[in-house]
Amino acid sequence: MTETPNPTSTGWRQELTAWYWPMLGGLAMVLLLQFGVQALWQWSLPFWLVIVLYLAFAAGLSSVLGRLATEHKTEKTPVHPASAWPVSGPIRYLGRYSVLFTFLPSSLLSILNPWQLTQQLKQLAGQAKVHRRMRGHYDELDSYQNKAVYRLPFAGEWLIFNGGLTPGTSHSWDVLAQRYAYDFVVADVSFRRHRNQGTRLADYFCYDAPILAAADGVVVDIQDGINPAPLVGFAVCDFLCRHFAGNYLVIQHADGEFGVYAHLIKGSITCKLGEKVQQGQQIGRCGHTGHSTEPHLHFHLQDGISLFSSMGLPIRFQDTLVDGEQKTSPVALERGQRVEQPH
Template sequence: MSDPNTHPNLPSVDRSNGLRSRLPSPTSLALLFFLGIPGSLIPSLKRLEWFYLFGLFTLWHMVTGIVPSPSDDAEATNWISMGTPSGLRPLVSMVSLQLNPLIQWQGVKQIAGHGLTFLRYRLRLPDLDRFDQQVDYRLPVEGEWTVVNGGPTRDTSHSWGILAQRYAYDLVVTDDDGRSYEGSGDRPAEYHCFGEPIVAPADGVVVAASDGHRDYHRAGGWLDPRQRDLRGNFLTIEHATGEYSVLAHLRNGSLEVSKGDRVERGERVARCGNSGNSSEPHLHFQLQDRPSFFRSMGLPIHFSNLRLREPDGEETVHERAYIAAGQRVASTE
């Protein structure tokens, strides 16, 4: 079921990324940062402190997010008009976040978790061929949404170098002109997806629920400098052994379930918000192998019973399919 080429109801995925697909992400080099610690503790190993410089590679995903590489498939999403007018606002916001100790600590936990994940899988990380999805998942939204970030391959990945988010998705609602907002786009309420229902993608048990994080009052590329969790308000749901979904950036006060609650497929669990590390209202969704956001590995996910609308307007209905940035998607359930 994990291989789209062997499942009759799962369209094939273009994985012709060549040598690039086999090279490690520069973000992984940040793991060498920890070799500097012995240099700080043992005088004779002081030269090892130079390894602290590798910590700068944690900024790699920020740089690529602002300055896309020539290999990025811009054509798939160039019809979408987001609320961020340029890369300047996210850049200024990211610089200010370097002074936020809570976010910096989460960054350290994330990189440390990479090391544990590599060891756990002996460098053979789950991918389209090595992951056997146990559960059928529906889209975690109602109505038609637009995929603005994410896909099942390295070239379409949300954040290839951040292992837990490797196969994550960012979803928004766009109008007929491809705009995710109306008006100036400076306030969360001007975004079409803000406050829209979020649903459980499959039956399961809530293993983590966090509410009470403010929705940042600015949008259009600005990040909350006082955020205390990258996820903002979020839910983590266990669906099967080794399969946990994460729904993040939820609206403050909108969670309808708590830790320990059992949820049913399609049940409304929260509403879309602008909390945490969010430049504009959207839903961040990912499937991971462990409950911990920082020590888990992201898993490629195909969805069941959905309609896809491509940028050229072609519309298809699938029993199962992967989705990718640039597509409009809707559940047929």
């Protein structure tokens, strides 16, 4: 029998269409062109032209594959109000879709970075592995009950910039490990996330804020030593860094529940591998490292240690203020909500 396509069962294939095939296809096309020019005219394309052609081929493939995928969709995802939030930094003068001109092209260059290329290939293999394991079981995640009791991983009021339990609010529905991830920022009443022009890290309200353990646990993975992403305020992807998640921690909070805290400031991680941490303990500081468009905290729960071959898990937070309303039972959060952990 053939499997009926649906958002849960085809997630890793959609990720292939949206990201990996354009990158690999664009690279293959420019290499073939280079070899052809060399064989026919004994001339090598200059490096700058190779990069330009690669970006053009990858963008073209992404557009074509995206249109083909859209034609086969039966439902259209409604536009979220967050699409009207202001863009951070001077890049905002290019309009709502300014990141299409900066972050996406620069992220395509990550295929030239051997560390990030390896990570992308591991993620590609991991996606397929997770899908095989989860086939027929995705719906069970709708009723998943957390084994640990979780609180928000920060103090004060923060805004959920990305995240939710549905494709329309999800951080990255097609990236299975990050399906239920959250991006947290601090924003004013008009949803601006920084003061001044936003060209300095210190301009951002959440930058350098303490990040806290969401539950008791044991540190099982650490990445540190990565510098801030370049050109803050211009949404340039750091395609030269050693890890796309920047500086991060993975904490095992329960059997089969691992919390990932990413994009932390270099040198701010306060615990060591194998160390036990307590809920509410400071473990790092909010930063702008790895593939980050602006300073923020990326946080998600997954069922294994690996960032590449784990399945993301829904997470419900205990005793949380959501848009000023006290929630007495564990609650799943959603993009656009302002959340705070009462003392």
